[in-house]
Amino acid sequence: MSAEQRVRRPLSADSPARRPLSAGSRVLAPFSRRAARVLERRVYGAYVVLRCADPDGPRPRAGQFYMLAARRWGGGDGERPFLPRAFSVLRSGADHERAFLIEDVGPGTHRLCELQAGEDLLLVGPLGLGFGAPEDARRPLLVGGGVGIAPLAIWQDELGGASALVGFRDAPRAEGARLLADARVATDDGSVGHRGLVTDLLREELDGDAHATVYACGPPAMLESVRVLCAARETPAQLALESGMACGFGACFGCVVPTRRGYIRLCVDGPVVDAAELETAMVAGMGH
Amino acid sequence: MNAHAAATPTELSGIELAHPIINGSGTFDAIAARRVFGDALIGQFPFAAFVSKTVTVAPREGNPPPRLWETPGGLINSIGLPNKGLRRYLAEDLPELAALPVPLIVNVMGFTGDEVVELVSAFSVRDEVAALELNVSCPNVETGLVMGADPGEVTALLRRVRPLTEKPLIVKLTPNATDVVAVARAAQDAGASAVSLINTIRGMALDPRTGHPWLGGTTGGVSGPAVRAVALAQVHAVARGVGIPIVAMGGVQNGRDALDLIMAGATVVAVGTESFRDPAAGTRISRELAALCENSSISRHGTPLNC
Numbered sequence: 001m002s003a004e005q006r007v008r009r010p011l012s013a014d015s016p017a018r019r020p021l022s023a024g025s026r027v028l029a030p031f032s033r034r035a036a037r038v039l040e041r042r043v044y045g046a047y048v049v050l051r052c053a054d055p056d057g058p059r060p061r062a063g064q065f066y067m068l069a070a071r072r073w074g075g076g077d078g079e080r081p082f083l084p085r086a087f088s089v090l091r092s093g094a095d096h097e098r099a100f101l102i103e104d105v106g107p108g109t110h111r112l113c114e115l116q117a118g119e120d121l122l123l124v125g126p127l128g129l130g131f132g133a134p135e136d137a138r139r140p141l142l143v144g145g146g147v148g149i150a151p152l153a154i155w156q157d158e159l160g161g162a163s164a165l166v167g168f169r170d171a172p173r174a175e176g177a178r179l180l181a182d183a184r185v186a187t188d189d190g191s192v193g194h195r196g197l198v199t200d201l202l203r204e205e206l207d208g209d210a211h212a213t214v215y216a217c218g219p220p221a222m223l224e225s226v227r228v229l230c231a232a233r234e235t236p237a238q239l240a241l242e243s244g245m246a247c248g249f250g251a252c253f254g255c256v257v258p259t260r261r262g263y264i265r266l267c268v269d270g271p272v273v274d275a276a277e278l279e280t281a282m283v284a285g286m287g288h
Numbered sequence: 289m290n291a292h293a294a295a296t297p298t299e300l301s302g303i304e305l306a307h308p309i310i311n312g313s314g315t316f317d318a319i320a321a322r323r324v325f326g327d328a329l330i331g332q333f334p335f336a337a338f339v340s341k342t343v344t345v346a347p348r349e350g351n352p353p354p355r356l357w358e359t360p361g362g363l364i365n366s367i368g369l370p371n372k373g374l375r376r377y378l379a380e381d382l383p384e385l386a387a388l389p390v391p392l393i394v395n396v397m398g399f400t401g402d403e404v405v406e407l408v409s410a411f412s413v414r415d416e417v418a419a420l421e422l423n424v425s426c427p428n429v430e431t432g433l434v435m436g437a438d439p440g441e442v443t444a445l446l447r448r449v450r451p452l453t454e455k456p457l458i459v460k461l462t463p464n465a466t467d468v469v470a471v472a473r474a475a476q477d478a479g480a481s482a483v484s485l486i487n488t489i490r491g492m493a494l495d496p497r498t499g500h501p502w503l504g505g506t507t508g509g510v511s512g513p514a515v516r517a518v519a520l521a522q523v524h525a526v527a528r529g530v531g532i533p534i535v536a537m538g539g540v541q542n543g544r545d546a547l548d549l550i551m552a553g554a555t556v557v558a559v560g561t562e563s564f565r566d567p568a569a570g571t572r573i574s575r576e577l578a579a580l581c582e583n584s585s586i587s588r589h590g591t592p593l594n595c
């Protein structure tokens with residue numbers, strides 16, 4: 001990116017989007033909410049994977065997401081959830097099967113984690129812009145934190161393999177590493193793999209060979225270290241961010257994150273954003 | 289219930305609508321939705337008219353995030369009216385919106401009387417625009433009064449802008465006023481073609497971790513089913529106070545909710561927050577409403593309902 005392109009442009013409410021902020025692309029979503037039958041509910045330590053049938057939906061791109069809800073929705077903690085919740089597609093199989101990886105962190109995820117085979121997921125999607133392929137013969141390097149490994153699994157499938165570095169808080173969460181092929185694992189408490197942060201592993205990898213394109217998804221603090229590490233080595237990085245979303249299709253303007261070009265609606269101009277477009281990956285209201 | 293009952297064509301201040309369901313301003317972006325859903329959006333457009341998000345003279349980036357907080361049965365938003373400003377809206381968005389299969393209602397807001405004059409004059413000469421909605425939920429920076437909270441402000445404003453356009457002028461009332469009916473009457477007496485209500489109700493949430501305001505704008509506006517009862521009461525009261533048509537909204541989720549507002553006196557019903565849960569909610573609600581009207585013997589003030 002030239003120095004001129006980096007100059008901060010006047011902030012504008014609408015997505016500038018002449019030149020997309022992410023190298024990725026989208027598959028159009030059918031225009032309505034539809035039911036997708038849950039085929040299987042599987043527990044991976046602290047996470048639940050729901051595999052469902054979506055016969056009326058197109059095959060999504062890696063990095064795209066869906067807004068999910070259940071038929072009984074509401075009446076949980078704080079009389080929530082009311083709005084649907086955003087989830088990256090974890091895997092897209094044959095016969096219109098899609099899978100989602102869910103961590104129970106509040107009333108919406110709690111309700112979704114309860115769903116059993118035979119019940120319906122209500123979904124809108126695929127939404128947003130997904131990952132873009134590496135350029136200049138760079139090797140893809142996947143970096144995931146916690147439930148943020150979800151979009152990396154489908155991307156690893158589509159790339160036909162890629163090195164993966166994943167970090168988790170503890171052993172029950174580290175079970176999620178099984179969703180990726182040959183992942184190097186770090187845990188905060190050292191119970192599995194490297195004791196410490198996944199970004200320790202990333203630093204080591206990039207110091208060995210920085211000719212990579214990094215694809216990362218995880219908590220804001222992790223993404224911010226990935227951004228800083230990659231920027232220092234001029235390694236391109238595509239970050240799948242999160243922000244609070246009400247609609248997922250550009251209707252509410254609630255999901256904005258700041259970029260060098262002003263606020264963008266993460267649901268339509270992300271969630272995958274080129275790291276060079278960000279001054280920070282720390283998103284207000286996200287993370288614990 | 290007959291899910292395929294014919295929708296009843298409706299008329300709002302001379303604008304022909306295929307059915308009585310439109311969108312609430314700022315709750316559906318047809319241009320973004322076309323990027324996400326493609327031409328299916330045009331073929332299956334869920335509303336009988338499209339109401340734009342509020343347009344201001346100068347571009348606005350909107351409030352800092354976080355902008356959303358979920359409540360029991362509702363949502364608090366502090367979006368802060370982000371928009372590209374009048375000049376770019378006219379050049380970029382209006383031509384795109386002309387591709388929609390329904391009439392376009394442009395919602396505008398000015399921080400001074402002069403700004404409202406500029407906005408109304410600019411849209412008045414554009415054929416793409418069927419009607420204007422005036423969002424008066426903001427302070428007049430000259431008087432410090434919230435335009436829509438004070439009947440005198442509304443009278444003064446409409447006296448200036450009413451003569452500037454032949455297009456219908458809908459005044460969007462704020463529920464954060466002491467006497468909404470008095471404001472509605474002032475609007476009617478100064479030539480408003482219709483009134484719309486309710487806008488969001490001021491609300492607030494604290495970050496459970498810090499105890500500080502969660503929303504980047506400190507306070508925000510509550511919408512969704514949580515405000516439906518308030519909307520019904522205000523629509524009912526305004527309908528008794530004015531004779532001009534009412535565009536009613538606030539927490540509508542299904543045909544029954546829409547019918548309630550029509551029975552309370554509305555001509556047209558707008559759907560806002562429910563579209564966030566299902567982008568095609570407008571279509572479902574208009575079908576449910578048509579089925580209810582076909583099957584019901586309900587009448588308003590003794591006359592059969594035409595909905």
Ligand SMILES: Cc1cc2nc3c(=O)[nH]c(=O)nc-3n(C[C@H](O)[C@H](O)[C@H](O)COP(=O)(O)OP(=O)(O)OC[C@H]3O[C@@H](n4cnc5c(N)ncnc54)[C@H](O)[C@@H]3O)c2cc1C
Binds near residue numbers: 147357358
């Ligand atoms: C594009 C995208 C992809 C995602 N992919 C995945 C995925 O693959 N797997 C996964 O598990 N998660 C994913 N998420 C995150 C997931 O959407 C959230 O965890 C979920 O919305 C939380 O909902 P909840 O009701 O369970 O929790 P909430 O109670 O909503 O809590 C989650 C966070 O929201 C905030 N919060 C708390 N109360 C409120 C309130 N009343 N209103 C607003 N905010 C509040 C707090 O910051 C809290 O930590 C993704 C998010 C995005 C944007």
Ligand SMILES: Cc1cc2nc3c(=O)[nH]c(=O)nc-3n(C[C@H](O)[C@H](O)[C@H](O)COP(=O)(O)O)c2cc1C
Binds near residue numbers: 313423488515
């Ligand atoms: C996210 C959001 C943004 C809104 N933006 C606007 C706006 O720009 N201008 C306006 O007049 N009303 C705006 N509104 C108010 C709605 O048009 C409507 O009056 C209100 O939400 C009540 O209807 P509902 O409960 O069906 O959402 C907004 C509402 C929401 C939820």
Ligand code: FES
Binds near residue numbers: 252265
């Ligand atoms: S979530 Fe509504 S605009 Fe992005």
